[in-house]
Amino acid sequence: MSEDFQKVTESAVTEPQQVNPYGPNPADYLSNVKNFQLIDSTLREGEQFANAFFSTEKKIEIAKALDDFGVDYIELTSPVASEQSRSDCEAICKLGLKAKILTHIRCHMDDARVAVETGVDGVDVVIGTSKFLRQYSHGKDMNYIAKSAVEVIEFVKSKGIEIRFSSEDSFRSDLVDLLNIYKTVDQIGVNRVGIADTVGCANPRQVYELIRTLKSVVSCDIECHFHNDTGCAIANAYTALEGGARLIDTCVLGIGERNGIVPLGGLMARMIVAAPDYVKSKYKLHKLRDLENLVAEAVEVNIPFNNPITGFCAFTHKAGIHAKAILANPSTYEILNPHDFGMKRYIHFANRLTGWNAIKSRVDQLNLNLTDDQIKEVTTKIKKLGDVRPLNIDDVDSIIKDFHAEVSTPRLAAIKRDHTDLDNDLLNAKKPKQ
């Protein structure tokens, strides 16, 4: 045990110096925030999503796109789930991708024998360890679980491929039972042990405690799988890496059982803030949108309006006070740089919350000359109409251009056009499409 801990401390000392003020705590020598790996499970957990039915061609297209994006592992549905699942697994193994291919099986020799024949680079074994699952799912005790685990692990290892052993519903399992079985499988040489929040009940501080404890018991890598039922999957994943986990299971858009697991894009948003150089050098972030669109189309869902990074408004700034600062320096209200993801920033100036700095920027874009006082005056007009109905850019441009014409043409200015007429004209104009 003390040897294991020594080993961890040694490897961590070689980490680069901490420079990012909102990155991980430099005291966390166990942190893998700057050294994490991704196991994408869109083709396993994602197949358990209510709407998912992937044809062989679609699976291959998704596997290639994940590989191109740069995920470290691609996990596939168990080859014993159906005949097509088995042959698809074989087909994907033959693609020669850079990513390692894994399949996910129950802790049974029957499943293991089929899995090792598919050509995968590794096998992810799982068994329920919570009292709920032991009672209502497989009905086995911890001794039986340990015995099956050892048999399956030794068999898979004998084939020269990677093996992960994971408990299921880890956060509702007995801690001593968990540590016992992980210690056992670590000693017989698994590549990774897995912690799974199968029901999505875990919270970040629980995760941190469990991972740190487990890290002092095993010398192998720790993989984590977090469901999102209570909205904490991304934060739990990040906190697990801080505690010493190394690998995170993701799905594109987080699709999976119920409302799914850690979304690949959302985790990228979290990780680029903490480890920008590592993330940008390793993953093709500008391909994220295409990857999400591919999967969204395949499972017939829309990209959520509030999706991190690729949601339609992720880089839209609306309040006047925000727009002003963003125009001076985008970092004021942005922790993510849209350009890192091939996205664009948008200042939403056509609304009643707008401010004169945002309107000034629009006046400049329109190549018009107005003084600051004039811009404040036209901003008041825009806010007034914005109180009456939703505005679009054309509305705002019309108001600005009319105002500009008025103040810059002495004859028209003398006529002093009635403001009410201007507003009525705009109100009668075609209502913008939303």
Add this chain to the structure above:
Amino acid sequence: MSEDFQKVTESAVTEPQQVNPYGPNPADYLSNVKNFQLIDSTLREGEQFANAFFSTEKKIEIAKALDDFGVDYIELTSPVASEQSRSDCEAICKLGLKAKILTHIRCHMDDARVAVETGVDGVDVVIGTSKFLRQYSHGKDMNYIAKSAVEVIEFVKSKGIEIRFSSEDSFRSDLVDLLNIYKTVDQIGVNRVGIADTVGCANPRQVYELIRTLKSVVSCDIECHFHNDTGCAIANAYTALEGGARLIDTCVLGIGERNGIVPLGGLMARMIVAAPDYVKSKYKLHKLRDLENLVAEAVEVNIPFNNPITGFCAFTHKAGIHAKAILANPSTYEILNPHDFGMKRYIHFANRLTGWNAIKSRVDQLNLNLTDDQIKEVTTKIKKLGDVRPLNIDDVDSIIKDFHAEVSTPRLAAIKRDHTDLDNDLLNAKKPKQ
């Protein structure tokens, strides 16, 4: 200082005994997980959402629905944002809701003078304290900020209404600056101080550390506002409550600047797991779906497919192994009970990942009699067709009914109808609508 700490410890000792194994750590005497309050900001932060334009009637409808749901406070857009914003604020104050009405202003006497005349129960004051905002937004130093804060706070207090002072972008502000100003405003008697992760950069362990530190400096309540740019808003809110914060800012569906803030529904999912009695007694959870639909319609977005609780698949179970256990005991794969929210559980049995336990349940629903061996046989048929194309319930029912007819009619059974024909029949049937 030691007095403040003493006070906090005393109040915490009266908390009920910890009995929920996945609730907060019993050592956290500062935790407000079982004693939190909600400040809903759909009508302030939510108005900053790209798509939001709320008419007076819609604001009143949303305010009434929030009040009925049970939020403690409703926060409204600053009355100085526009003339309509001011009159809407006055109209909502006159509704006589149970929830207290707040408005949100800059740290300026100009704004404060308007705010206190609207009839609100309290004013939320905010000013940027990060180096970014001090440089690019208002351009003021900490002495100026403290001076304005004291003036505004004393003025609002003199009107006999609640006052909150919040920094903006708190996680990129200097810690000593922050603690200094919070200590100052606490001593002159604010009701709450606010911590705001304005850019969505914070992670749970940072949040916990900052809140615990702040808790030892101020005696007033702590309110938190978390943006969701990196997907951690709900987890940060939960962890802040563990650290001693009392109030969380939410919006329905999380709408707000960029991809928004803590969603009301997602936070309810998190909190009901940790403090079920408190949450169920205080909030009308079965009204959540209607409230979300109301706001989604008003801002013209769809409920995200993966929304906690109300997403279309939040309670759908698909994999055979999950379905088996869920049928025996729903707690095996559910940490949330759909009935608490007026929702229903659904076992998705019409797919190739299905298992014989799920099919057995369907056979029972159809009032047919098959032995376990027969059910396993028909399950194999269903999985086989599920490999070829997406299935719907009618497909599965047809296979089951045909199989049942075959095994229960001696004459037909003797003919031993060719399975391939059966499959072809089904393949040629009208493809189900997705």
